[in-house]
Amino acid sequence: xxxEKQAKQQKKEARAAKKQVPPFRFENGVAIxxxxxxxxxxxxxxxxxxxxxxxxxxITAMIGPSGCGKSTLLKSLNxxxxxxxGCRVEGEITIGDENIYEKATDxxxxxxxxxxxxxxxxxxxxxxxxxxxxxxxxxxxxxxxALDEIVERSLKGAAMWEELKDRLGKSALGLSGGQQQxxxxxxxxxxxxxxxxxxxPTSALDPISTGKIEELCEELKEQIxxxxxxxxxxxxxxxxxxxxxxxxxxxxxMGDTDRVFSAPQDKxxxxxxxxxxx
Amino acid sequence: xxxxKREKGxxxxxxxxxxxxxxxxGARRAALDGEKSARAVFFIAAAFSVVAVFAIVIYLLxxxxxxxxxxxxxxxxxxxxxxxxxxxxxxxxxxxTFGILPMILSSVVVTLGAVVVGGLLGVCTAVFLxxxxxxxxxxxxxxxxxxxxxxxxxxxxxxxxxxxxxxxxGIFGVTVGKGVLAxxxxxxxxxxxxxxxxxKNSLEAVPxxxxxxxxxxxxxxxxxIFKVCLPAAKRGILSALILGVGRAVGExxxxxxxxxxxxxxxxxxxxxxxxxxxxxxxxxxxxxxxxRKDALIAIGFILLLFVLVINLVLTLVxxxxxxxxxxxxxKLKAQQEEGAQKSKAQYAFRRGGIVQEILKYICMALAAVxxxxxxxxxxxxxxxxxxxxxxxxxxxxxxxxxxxMPQLLxxxxxIIFMTLIIALPLGIAAAIYLNEYAKKGSxxxxxxxxxxxxxxxxxxxxxxxxxxxxxxxxCGGRYSILAGSLTMVLxxxxxxxxxxxxxxxxxxxxxxxxxxxxxxxxxxxxxKIVLPSALSGIVTSVILSIGRIVGESAALIYTAGAVIGxxxxxxxSGMTFAVAMYKLTQTGRAGDMEKAYAIxxxxxxxxxxxxxxxxxxxxxxxxxxRGGTGGEKRRAAAADKAHEEAPLASPAAAQTSQRExxx
Numbered sequence: 001x002x003x004e005k006q007a008k009q010q011k012k013e014a015r016a017a018k019k020q021v022p023p024f025r026f027e028n029g030v031a032i033x034x035x036x037x038x039x040x041x042x043x044x045x046x047x048x049x050x051x052x053x054x055x056x057x058x059i060t061a062m063i064g065p066s067g068c069g070k071s072t073l074l075k076s077l078n079x080x081x082x083x084x085x086g087c088r089v090e091g092e093i094t095i096g097d098e099n100i101y102e103k104a105t106d107x108x109x110x111x112x113x114x115x116x117x118x119x120x121x122x123x124x125x126x127x128x129x130x131x132x133x134x135x136x137x138x139x140x141x142x143x144x145x146a147l148d149e150i151v152e153r154s155l156k157g158a159a160m161w162e163e164l165k166d167r168l169g170k171s172a173l174g175l176s177g178g179q180q181q182x183x184x185x186x187x188x189x190x191x192x193x194x195x196x197x198x199x200x201p202t203s204a205l206d207p208i209s210t211g212k213i214e215e216l217c218e219e220l221k222e223q224i225x226x227x228x229x230x231x232x233x234x235x236x237x238x239x240x241x242x243x244x245x246x247x248x249x250x251x252x253x254m255g256d257t258d259r260v261f262s263a264p265q266d267k268x269x270x271x272x273x274x275x276x277x278x
Numbered sequence: 279x280x281x282x283k284r285e286k287g288x289x290x291x292x293x294x295x296x297x298x299x300x301x302x303x304g305a306r307r308a309a310l311d312g313e314k315s316a317r318a319v320f321f322i323a324a325a326f327s328v329v330a331v332f333a334i335v336i337y338l339l340x341x342x343x344x345x346x347x348x349x350x351x352x353x354x355x356x357x358x359x360x361x362x363x364x365x366x367x368x369x370x371x372x373x374x375t376f377g378i379l380p381m382i383l384s385s386v387v388v389t390l391g392a393v394v395v396g397g398l399l400g401v402c403t404a405v406f407l408x409x410x411x412x413x414x415x416x417x418x419x420x421x422x423x424x425x426x427x428x429x430x431x432x433x434x435x436x437x438x439x440x441x442x443x444x445x446x447x448g449i450f451g452v453t454v455g456k457g458v459l460a461x462x463x464x465x466x467x468x469x470x471x472x473x474x475x476x477x478k479n480s481l482e483a484v485p486x487x488x489x490x491x492x493x494x495x496x497x498x499x500x501x502x503i504f505k506v507c508l509p510a511a512k513r514g515i516l517s518a519l520i521l522g523v524g525r526a527v528g529e530x531x532x533x534x535x536x537x538x539x540x541x542x543x544x545x546x547x548x549x550x551x552x553x554x555x556x557x558x559x560x561x562x563x564x565x566x567x568x569x570r571k572d573a574l575i576a577i578g579f580i581l582l583l584f585v586l587v588i589n590l591v592l593t594l595v596x597x598x599x600x601x602x603x604x605x606x607x608x609k610l611k612a613q614q615e616e617g618a619q620k621s622k623a624q625y626a627f628r629r630g631g632i633v634q635e636i637l638k639y640i641c642m643a644l645a646a647v648x649x650x651x652x653x654x655x656x657x658x659x660x661x662x663x664x665x666x667x668x669x670x671x672x673x674x675x676x677x678x679x680x681x682x683m684p685q686l687l688x689x690x691x692x693i694i695f696m697t698l699i700i701a702l703p704l705g706i707a708a709a710i711y712l713n714e715y716a717k718k719g720s721x722x723x724x725x726x727x728x729x730x731x732x733x734x735x736x737x738x739x740x741x742x743x744x745x746x747x748x749x750x751x752x753c754g755g756r757y758s759i760l761a762g763s764l765t766m767v768l769x770x771x772x773x774x775x776x777x778x779x780x781x782x783x784x785x786x787x788x789x790x791x792x793x794x795x796x797x798x799x800x801x802x803x804x805x806k807i808v809l810p811s812a813l814s815g816i817v818t819s820v821i822l823s824i825g826r827i828v829g830e831s832a833a834l835i836y837t838a839g840a841v842i843g844x845x846x847x848x849x850x851s852g853m854t855f856a857v858a859m860y861k862l863t864q865t866g867r868a869g870d871m872e873k874a875y876a877i878x879x880x881x882x883x884x885x886x887x888x889x890x891x892x893x894x895x896x897x898x899x900x901x902x903x904r905g906g907t908g909g910e911k912r913r914a915a916a917a918d919k920a921h922e923e924a925p926l927a928s929p930a931a932a933q934t935s936q937r938e939x940x941x
Contacts, residue, residue: 080791080794083790083791083794085718107797108797109797111794113797115795115796116791116795118791118792118795122786122789122791122792123792124789124792124807124811125810125811134798134806135796135798137806138793138796138797138798138799138802138806139797184792187792187796188796
């Protein structure tokens, strides 16, 4: 009897192991590589021949005036652009060694490993706990103890365990804007992403909440790669390791943040940074 | 392909990792197949309404071909005598004719009368409600209007029968009050709430800037309302009126109770007892056979054509700008010309707006009349009905000759259950397809929506006919509760689809994005995030459907039948509350009228209860939007408690989790 049980247990575990969603394998410290990428909305070419590399466990900031295509590029990194009708991508985006625009790409795996935080906080109409447990539950984690652990870890990861541990059962919609956004970060962390995409995560927040999220980014980069789109140049200068400047669908310049802000190579970058337009 | 090859190559190299990856792609393919089949299921559900409309039209057409070809299409429409003769050998005497011109004209006259009177009352009520009603009673008044819209038509008919008809007899000194005028009044009362609430919606949708702009030009409040706001809401009001036409032309039971039911009379006077298309069907369907039955179905088909045309017009009004702009353009041009002539003259600015002031008082008066009339109706039925709610009637099982409440309750519940169990999944799936899968604004979606709207506009007597010749046939050839339920599925389906779709639309896209960005599949996103947020809307649609089923009579009387006695399952025939009420007013037996009063009270109570439930839910939705509901608070408290215990238990918890890992 016992042997049978054990055999069953083993089979179960083996099956569970098979179902695991494998991470991407990064090589030479490169997380994302964009090569000759064009992006169209219908006939409109929103991104033109973009080439860039985003290093592993660093923060890459994308700056540029509104409508320059930086959010579009961000969204195409985990294929959230698929939701936009008429959107078409040419060229290649590789994460690790896989082209994510292959037909065979597993979107669930991609988005699990490449998380996203949106411009406006979008907590689900559930409790704080259920919000964070949603992702793990999606990937088959049902055990209460495991979920409890993940929720705690994620909230600690987002530096809000102390403020929220007594309100786990409360509706996430009752939190303040800044808390909601950090909750969304925690929610994204709960599925253990390798990369976190942030689309102007602080544009709807007050300065104090913004500061908290920036601090958080600094801590997170120990573990994961962050790509952040921001309108706020001080923010880019403060937190990012690499900065890419976009203008009218083209990537004008990319390099170490210090270098880009202190000695921009392109005239247009300089103009933008010094506030002459945008 | 490239990726997979590459992966395989790596797998060989990595060795141990190999099974993981291959299995993973397999699982992924399964997931993709799941996505595809889910999409297919939702699509089939959405296409069902299209199929249903076609099925009804074609089925009725085919079933009415014998009659139409025997009689001839034009003589059927334009001959003025309906004289069915019955010979035992089945032969057809020469004197037998089937002409429905009087019925068509009666339907048209009654409908137009009702739309004029009901429309006037409805629009005035809406104006009063939106602009003049004191804030304090606005909510209550709106609730009352919604409530009135939910009262079953048999109750209106009953009120007409026991109050309006005798009243007309008294006032005008005629011997028989039943006839055109009585039908017009009953129908007006019936369609008034619908017109009022739709008009109210479109008035409220008029941008406040219009009103303020008019006031800023020195208009009085009444001028601003009648010259700017009402014209701005013209299209909404027009569609409300057309919807009223659709309802009035298809109404059966309420009209049948008060119109006199005299075949072959032309509507030449206010008190002329006539038969409309619908009442003729309901009057003869029970015993007609052969050609006569085919001819009745043909009437149904003609009625359906009428309604389809009305629906088409309604769609056009909603979509197109119905010449409103052209009209405005012409007016403007005339004004400009006038202005050009006068341009050199000295203008005398005069205070105007007397007409509007008068209109204002007319509105207030009519709104008061409406509310008084309807309050009187409810009060009258309650006062007369409550004494008839005897214990005997309420609680004894009754027999095959004795109508009692438990029979009706059981039948109604059986129908509600079966109808919802079929219509709810179907409707929700259709709504999911329309809102989550279909391309926004694609022709397919527009077509499906059009068919769903069409289905919603088909009068219940036509559903009844269809059910009678289709569902009754497939359910074993006799009236059964199952056949009635299947017919009701078609009736409540549009309500469920529309109201679910509406609440799905209110779910913010950022929620969907949030879930997808976490790697959740589309199906999971729909079932875990979208549908739960739309739950209150779905529950509302269930309640509305229940209201519809409880109040329905014309669609059930010839599908579920009208047999007295306790039903023993879905195979047997049975009466719902509304059908029983109609039947009881027709028998003329002692005591039956009293029972009808009692049932009317029960119907009113049910309608009030359902309405309160809907109002409660709506308030809940609003509160939820602001964050935090009762339920969540309760859960929060539970979680808090769990949390207080957690630290104490944490070493143990750690141990158990460790054990789980080692085992």
